[in-house]
Amino acid sequence: MISLELLVALYVLNHTGILNPWQLPWKDITVFLGSGGIACLLMGWGWGRQQQKWLVRGMVIAFVGVNAIAYVGAYTVTHFSSPGELSLGLPRPTNSRVPTDMGLEYVTHRLPITSNEWLETWLIPAQNSSSQGTVLLFPGNGGSKGKQLLPPAKVFNELNYDTLLVDFRGVGGSSGNTTTLGFRESQDVTFVVNQAEQLNLKPPLILYGVSMGTAAILQAIAQENIAPDAIILELPFARLLDAVRSRWQAIDFPAFPTSELLVFWGSLQQGFNGFAHNPVTYAKQVNCPTLVLQGKQDKWTKMTEIEELLQNLRGVKELVVFPTAGHDLLVTVDQQQWKQSIEEFLQGLSH
Structure with missing residues (x-):
């Protein structure tokens, strides 16, 4: 029975x-x-x-x-709760800082998706009027544009690029209170890219993502058919199931069957197949130039997984490893190496 x-x-x-x-x-x-x-x-x-x-x-x-x-x-x-709200969920990521805190002027845009859904973005113009292009920045899980994206945006600004910082649905100033760990977020990436002309974003368009943001970018390219001029993937993961397993292994907790059960129930709750949410597979559809930035001490993603993802990328690709960094925002670990790696990659796009 x-x-x-x-x-x-x-x-x-x-x-x-x-x-x-x-x-x-x-x-x-x-x-x-x-x-x-x-x-x-x-x-x-x-x-x-x-x-x-x-x-x-x-x-x-x-x-x-x-x-x-x-x-x-x-x-x-997969859910966020607002301060003072009695409910299950992690604390909703907020924008505790704004660009002016770092000496950057900006314009806030609220991009309507539906009548009750929207994405909030910050557009920071380049230092000089002759911008080199536009970098669209997407945060990782539990991050927001004010919490996670301002340090890299400042470096892009110094390199004379316009930047558009994006809050995924569920965090910051955007609508909603859930996350799908990069799956539905790929639709947010696609939506913003498709708004580039309306927002008067100057090409070339470069997409930058952190952790979960990299998964959203790769899936948007593979399944939503967006075509950025280049992408920068910082701290990517290869497979959602492996990413969940590594969190348990990092605290010496049995990863099986805990990881499988979490992915299974999370998939049912959010209406997607987490077992098939594999950026390493999405990478096979990527033909644009790609820069991968990874911390060698990252306990959540093995270097073998990074190398597998890199091998699947079909376009020009480069891997830069930060030897002392873990799963940390790399610009805050070694700003000089981070800026140099970014600058050399961007200069190569114009050749």
Whole structure:
């Protein structure tokens, strides 16, 4: 009966497009269920019928309990709550600083997506009237334009580029209170790029993203068919599932099946397939020049994953590794190396 219900559930998920069952980590699932079943069989060997009933009940309670915890956990990490609001979710990222705090003039634009959804951006003009182009900046998970994007924007400004700093939906001055860790955010990237002409953004258009922002950029290129002149990917991740696993491994907590359950329930709650959210695959559709910036001490993304992503990029590409940096905003770790890497990459675009 349970098997039939499971098959029906998988069919419905596949038919509605919410989740492709074939992209689930079936090897890990099979090992987990198989080892659990064998363990329970050995535990119940020689037990009386009453004891076996209690064993089954205990298994059901444990199964429901673990999934309930995973459901709440997935909800918490994909939702933001405002100050003073009593609800599940992480604190909503705000813009505690503005460009004038760093001596930069700016103009705020609210770009309407629908009647009740919008993106807030800051447009910072270049130092000189003869701008070299425009850099569009997208934050990482839990970041906002005021919290994360001002230091790199200042360097781009010094290099005489206009910059457009973007809050994804759910953070800062934009609408909403949820995140999909780069999946829906790719639509935000596409929307802003398509507004370039209306905003009078001077080409070439360069997209810069941090962590989750890199995933949104890569997916927008691969699936939304945007065509920026170049992209800069800082601290990218290769696969969402691996990114979740690495967070648990970093604190010595069992990554399996915790990671799989979080991705599964997060996918159902937000209506996308997290198991297929893999920037390393999106990279195969990228033909424009790409600069990848990575901290060698990043405990959340292995260098082998970065190298795999780099190999899949089809255009001109360059990797710059910051030897002492972890998963940190790299311009704040070594501004001189960061600025030099950016400047050399941008100069190469004009040759």
